[in-house]
Amino acid sequence: FWPAPQEVSTVLINGAPVPFGTRLLFACRQMPSLVVACEICEDLWVADTPATHHCLAGATVVINPSASDETIGKEEYRRQLIASCSGRLYCGYIYADAGPGESTTDMVFAGHDLIGENGSILAESPLFTNGITESELDLERITSERMKNQSFPMADDSAYQTISFNLNPEVTTLTRPVSRNPFVPYGDQDTAVRCRKILAMQTAGLVKRIDHTHAKTVVVGLSGGLDSTLALLVCAGAMDRLGRKRSDITAVTMPCFGTTKRTRSNAEQLADVIGAKLITVDITKAVQQHFDDIGHDSSNTDVTYENSQARERTQVLMDIANQAGGMVIGTGDLSELALGWATYNGDHMSMYAVNTSIPKTLVRHIVSTVATYPDILLSGQELSAILRDILATPVSPELLPAKDGQISQKTEEIVGPYEIHDFILYYVLRFGFGPAKIYRLAQKAFELDQPGQMESREFLKWLRNFYRRFFAQQFKRSCLPDGPKVGSVTLSPRGDWRMPSDASRAAWMEEAEKLGEAAKESRR
Template structure:
């Protein structure tokens, strides 16, 4: 047997936070030493932070990263460590992993395949390295190997797939197998989205089987730069068997996942494989005195966390991902808490509930004292005895009613705030609304009425709420949470400078249908089957409504728009799948056969595409949102659309012509 103890080191980094990133890396290395780890893999670009964006072009960023690397090098006595950083080579920036053995830099592996889809724009900053190519990188007068490298350390061959390298069809692991590697390290910065961990598990496990090796995968953790969330996924597999997997959505600055492996197992499998491969480049031998220490065999038990296996994975992931994102946003911005304009509806209730979950889950993860220590910049919470006590200082809710607000929604807001122990402010803004109306009526020389000025009268109520919410936010030095969801963003069913006001939009990446389902689940089932919020009961029994028209007009969201299930389907087919309106309608006819008439579906399709085109400017102005799935509408990170466009006029005209020509089904005989 040839036993080696390996570790995947997960760290929570922040772009350009040189002190904080180095501290997390230092603590990970020290813990690895205490656990007698011989080989530690740290995430992609963990020294600089992954989300530096155009600051990667600044020469001092790579220079500072190299200075930080020197600090890390001195910590690696009697161990091997991989750490990620940007490097400049021939005036080009590369995404690199530096391999250090026993305090000596042995080389820089440069990323071959750059992520350039969705929220990733790596090709904007980095150059891709050509497979099989090597060069040297001069640092302080010393030349180090750089490029496509495999290291031979005391008879153990180690290669790399850096994040995106493992996601492509012709992944580098095939070449590493031909070069006889024993271990593949995958340092990643892989953003969270629903169920994505399943995909990672497959390529880690399949890679270890196909390449006859030990595969070590590690990822970043937390809300690194504002939008993307990293779940801290970590795994170690060998020869097709998943040995261990890590804890996702931890509130720690770092954690380690370790396994003791027998390298002979993979070598026997490689020896029995008769596949033909092209001649591979030689590995770089590490010419330093280094011995892998003797290790005792270890039994590994791979199992999912209980919450991952309880049948509510999407519900759990949403709660845990957004709660962690809020926590990191709060501590990294050094704000004193959150303000929510709590209307009693689903969106604002979800925002308030997520702040409570942030506190409860954080305490579960790192303990009450650890939670308060990580928010040591907030004096108000330091004397709190439990989660409710902390929430009372971190969450400030304001109810702003008008003559159109109902007693039911007010009770929904007040009962939830009481259940969460949130600070609650009851403010009547009807006088402010009337003042603005009077000013404009005097200027126009006429009265404003619902039959002639419907949208204007709705919007002024929503907009008048924003200054009070912002004032409270400034008084408390907090972050204001915008309360608009993705379904509303798609069609512009939100008031700019009203419910879109905020520092963050926690819900702008999630659709209303799922959100309503999640809130009922949170009341009745809850996280881990036990963490529920019963104060959501009143809200969960209300019909969603903006309550901006007089009560006798019986306003509801779905009457204003269309059923949310239809709206979400049109959005998915039209903009996720990039289908024209006539194809969208064909799909709707299948999905909603016997539920809605074709005329209704046609009308809603037309309405959606017109509203979508008209309201791109609103999506451009939304506060930063958290990325939770591949339906995101954020033009900054996922779905670009022109602010001015033809508005699908030609496509919608075709739709109507086909409808009037014998009312044939689109695509069949037309």
């Protein structure tokens, strides 16, 4: 066949002029981000696909009515093509395949229908079946990715003709998968592989910094909690990669008013198993002296009481690093940075922050992976046992006095569950979604208001708290220490997140408050 002309022509159908050609875009008047284009069958398989030109001209959804016969191995290749095409072009891709009702004279057709979006397969049909394959395409996610990717050029192609159509949008029940833990991959095996790679990336970042600074030691404040545990594991991996002794790691425990026997014991055992040099500096007297110096009543357990301990610990770590010609390794994670759950110029500050782009839910999975596979760090079951007890310990800064020897200050009871905050954080940073969109996704992911699940009003309470803290605490993120980006998002002011410290939260809070009022009305 001779190639079709690139220009759009006009044909008459029942006396009406109809555009005819390969360069047609169909734009929805009610949803400006819905722009549909079409390619046919083998177009998907060629080097220069029509979909590429369609998307560069503005299409956000590509449909493909295909008569692709089935052969051994073709199913997986077809799946990869559609995932790749939708990811490369930041689009939705709807592939409707000829089914088993076709003639089988020389070949068979499997009816392999697929729906892809931004590199993921949202839905697909089993082979050799008839039926409807359905999902929902997130146009806001598609357009968000395109706006952020400056290498995605929108071509002003005059050869394209746009045809407008009407479509009355309706609220539908979400069928597409929505994970409660979007930072964590599906499946135990996938999670383990991802966590190993993340640990390797953190290690590589620290190796480069140690090599560049010629640091004689790395100093880690070890609390017996998750974040400092992960930081110590990264330090151990870095020393192994550099061919240095793990005793070049200086682990420092600094007990004070809220330190419990459990966390202190875990910190000491962990340092011993890893092979780090352990120093214990009880800061109780120093903090009490500081209270006396500034005239603070030590029975007043306010923010001054808490922050004085955090800043004293940072001073101790910095001075020990100076003594030994070393560098302080930061332990704070992405979730804490988002919520501002760190003391300014206390645990907020370090010389290299290895956990800076790791959210709390992912920190837990990385530590759990090392507990399951301790050979990652050339260790055995003794390390596993310690890590499992650390994983079972409530998250706490331990800045308030313990009660009956137990942790009294539990972070998630104060700021909210990290699973909720990380869910919100992912969609705020990754796609710029607003409160209403995030709430709708949460209804699917957390099965809100279902028996045994969280109520909508509780989720919305934490949603409002997230926005209050996220905007108010930007000043801490505006002066972060260096640290490696290992995932799709980070809050570094030198990279992905350039936000003024005095940005207004009014628009987001107003939307979140309206959601809360609507939820109240629905319960009446």
